[in-house]
Amino acid sequence: MTDAVLVHTQDAVAWITLNRPDAMNAINEDVRRLLPEALATADADPQVRAIVVRGAGPRAFCAGADIKEFVATPQPTAYRQARVHRHWIAAFDRAVKPVIAAVHGHCLGGGLEIALACDIRIAATDALFGLPETGHGIIPGAGGTQRLTRVLGLGLALDLVLTGERLDAQRALAMGLVSRLASPDDLQQAAGDLARRIAARPPLATQFAKEAVRSGAELSLADGMRLESDLCSHLVDTQDRVEAALAFQEKRPPRYTGQ
Known part of the structure; x- marks a missing residue:
């Protein structure tokens, strides 16, 4: 039984935690399976009115895909068909209730794609954002090219996707990638306050x-x-x-x- 994703509910808020701190919460097959399940469970819970997604440990919200899974080369047609029919990130699109990303530390690749799939993004001042995929010979494959364009516009999205440039929290706020900042020590409190404020509304x-x-x-x-x-x-x-x-x-x- 894996604990790669944890769920805790309090005060009408479901806290979903990516729980691989030793791997900077990198996305592996367990995360891809358990995160959609956690979202669906929280979304269906009548006691839950808002959802917060966060990362465990001090270093990262999520540093992206687990590179250990990149050694094997999948057959392209089968790989594409699997993604079309059961892509894990689509769970965010199915969520009816508001989902908040509480981002600290590294938020790269698939980690940024998770944050982009959320409705609201609040970041610690130590957060670092980026989509480095083209430097690894691939492109963002969990919505990064599409959601980033819708959030920032075509020009800025192309700049970040093609260069792999990393953004600090202040620049992310100025560009509109996140809507709020908090100190690293205050991030969880700030995210909880925001979630409870939304949860208190009809x-x-x-x-x-x-x-x-x-x-x-x-x-x-x-x-x-x-x-x-x-x-x-x-x-x-x-x-x-x-x-x-x-x-x-x-x-x-x-x-x-x-x-």
Whole structure:
């Protein structure tokens, strides 16, 4: 039984930890199998309203793929078919609840692809980001070329992918790769505070807002506006919307149930 990925739930937040600190949390077959399972379990848990993904140990969020698995050369057709039908990173796209990446230390290759697959990225000031794959004779293969382009735009994405340049946390913040910074000592607290702040809001509204933003980004403005209107209309008669209005009128904390 491997413990390459750990899950702990507290205060409506599921903490998913990449737990290979001796290998800088490098992605091996256990991580590829267990991380999607952990995400699916947390997403299906009615007590969970936000998810945080983090790395164990002081050195890395995730340093990328485990190089030990690169020795053997797979047959290309079989390799591609396996990735098309069961790519592990797609688990992030299936998550309904908001997912936050709490990034410290090295966040390279597949590690950055994990962070990019999350909805929000908060980084410690010691974080270092990069996609070094082209220097190893490959390209990012878990969404890096696609998600980085959607986050930073075409020019910056091409610059980083083609050069393999590494970004420190301050530059990552300035470019919009991450949205918040914290000191290394404060990162876990800051990520937990952010997750609990989101978890305290009406869960259906949070999930629908995530869908509107993520799905709408792939649509034309007109189609995105229709999606937003449709999702908004589904929230009008929810108990949480009524509770929010009553709590405001009665000057008391709201009690949201997700209904």
